Amino acid sequence: MDIRISRLHFPVTTLGPGRRIGIWLQGCSIRCPGCISADTWDANKGQATVEGVMAHLAQWLPAAEGITISGGEPFEQPEALVVLLAALRNTTSADILVYSGKPIEQLAAVLRHATGFIDALISDPFDLDAPHTMPLRGSDNQRLHLLTALGIDRFSVYEPPCKAQEKSLDVMFDPDGSVWFAGIPQRGDFLRLQELLINQGHRVHISADKARTTKAHPS
Template identity: 70%
Template sequence: MDIRVSRLHFPVTTLGPGRRIGIWFQGCSIRCAGCISMDTWADAGGETSVAAVLAQVREWLPLATGITISGGEPFDQPEALLALLRRLREAAVDDILVYSGHAFESLAATLTQADGLIDALITDPFDIDAPQTLGLRGSDNQRLHCLTALGRARYATYAQAPRSAAKALDVMFDEDGSVWFAGIPERHDFLRLQEILSEQGHRIQISADKARSRSDGKFRP
């Protein structure tokens, strides 16, 4: 089964409990303003196979406490997502958390086929102007759905739990020298990082936050 994947990483500690394997799908039809992962929007790139993804995941499984699938938009590749979820279950992974920018109600057909394969699901588009107070969510309009007994045991406490006072991001350094982040940043965190690095003489380009004017607070395409 073909699949488009932006990146794989272990460990991820900011998108679910424990030390997790992160799988980011490539391609997104939703494209929320202020998205932290604008580099995953393109519909081309990242072509691989579910078997290749599983081969890498198996190397990390003995040390992992769960898997987080994000993107991009995983449900834009429903057949590949279902194939991956089934193979992950066969590999006896622990809990599986999936992020989607689609409304829960619009995912009914795929979720029926994924019954028992997803333990917890976070849905709905990121809203850059909404409050940002709930754990695991970029904006408070997003909903957390616990879909299995394991999901309820692991994630029920996150339903209305506030975000931790100690905010954190995972910072990843790839072999090609690129640096990227996993997690849910605070508003304008990347702008503040840009200012710090610029003051030190670095030349950088960021995607998140860049479309928001700092003078009037309005989003600009």
């Protein structure tokens, strides 16, 4: 089964409880203004197969406490997503969290085919102008859905608002020297980091949405 992948990483510690595998799918037509993952919008990149992804994840699955699937928009590859979820569920007892920029009401058909595969789902588009107080969410309009007993056990702690000091980011380094982040930043965090690095003489390439340049993030 073909699937478009932006990146795979382990461990990720900021997108759910414990040490997690991060799977970012490639391609998104929602394109929320201010998105920090605009590099995942292009649906003509990242060609892979579910079998190849599972082979790559095999090295990490024994140590993974959870799996987070984001993007891009995972539900724009519905058949591949369900096949990937089924393969993961048959391979590991780790919890599975999936992000979507679509309302859950639009995902009913896919979710029926994925019953029991997704433990927690965060739905709805990112809104740059909405408050940002809820854990795991980029804006407070986004909803956390606990879909299984495991999801309730692992993710109920993320239902109340969080304190600013509780938010954090994972910093990743790719072989080509690029630096990127996983997690949900505070508003303006990446802009402040960009300014700091530029003032220190570094070149910063922005891969975020340019619609509102005052909110652009380096990665």
